[in-house]
Amino acid sequence: MMSAVRLLVLGSILRRGTSHGYAVLSDITSWHADTWTNVKPGSIYHALDKLESEGMTSSVTSDVNVKPGPSRKEYTVTKKGEIEFMALLESALVSVDLQQFSAGIAFMNMLSRQQIEALLQKRRIALETSIQFLRGLPMEELPSDPSKNPELVGIWVSYVENEAATTERILANVQAGKYEFNSKMMEGER
Structure with missing residues (x-):
């Protein structure tokens, strides 16, 4: 935090x-x-x-x-x-932390469009990797421990899928030119 x-x-x-x-x-x-x-x-x-x-x-x-x-x-x-x-x-x-990501989105206009696209692509890939990992976890109908509980795994798969879809939507909006980026503050320094 x-x-x-x-x-x-x-x-x-x-x-x-x-x-x-x-x-x-x-x-x-x-x-x-x-x-x-x-x-x-x-x-x-x-x-x-x-x-x-x-x-x-x-x-x-x-x-x-x-x-x-x-x-x-x-x-x-x-x-x-x-x-x-x-x-x-x-x-x-x-x-992949929602609070961190939200704070980043609040200031995304302070970077260039290209930087935002690259960072969102990186996040999307990390989320897709997490989805594949979560879907591969062993689950048991009567779980022997919490990590094998299908409801718990299902919660996390749904959450990460939603985050991936949100990232994809934001990325599409950025690529479509929906936002203006004012990166003059940092352009000369990077």
């Missing part, structure tokens, strides 16, 4: 250019990311601190104070953070 949170936090800051913690929280909340990941407000602030301590972001204290009290920290993504974002994004787009 942590890499999905890191991806969401870095992506939010990159989209804005400079952002404070509450704006990152507002972005992620407005995207309803809590419905398709396990992201929580506390994990967002923890990720902001961790990313800063790892040199992925840098912060300055804002001169503009919109409310009484301490000044806000404003974050920008460093070069190291941009590299981390790209690695997390690429990893998420090939992941």
Whole structure:
């Protein structure tokens, strides 16, 4: 889960250019990311601190104070953070984990169409390999252990088949030109 949170936090800051913690929280909340990941407000602030301590972001204290009290920290993504974002994004787009994949889809427009096609093809192949493996598992009508339960295996086959079909649909939409890709942010650096 942590890499999905890191991806969401870095992506939010990159989209804005400079952002404070509450704006990152507002972005992620407005995207309803809590419905398709396990992201929580506390994990967002923890990720902001961790990313800063790892040199992925840098912060300055804002001169503009919109409310009484301490000044806000404003974050920008460093070069190291941009590299981390790209690695997390690429990893998420090939992941068979639904939450990771969902976070990747949220930022897929930050890559080129060709990169997205290649990553989705890679995910599709991994899912097809998983389907074949699952279908080959031994099953027993009265299973001697849970791994041989036909209902359990059936759940996983159905889940992975659905993921493969979803990946195929997204890939077809990308290939049909349905989405615009704005990869200018990273093109010169790859």
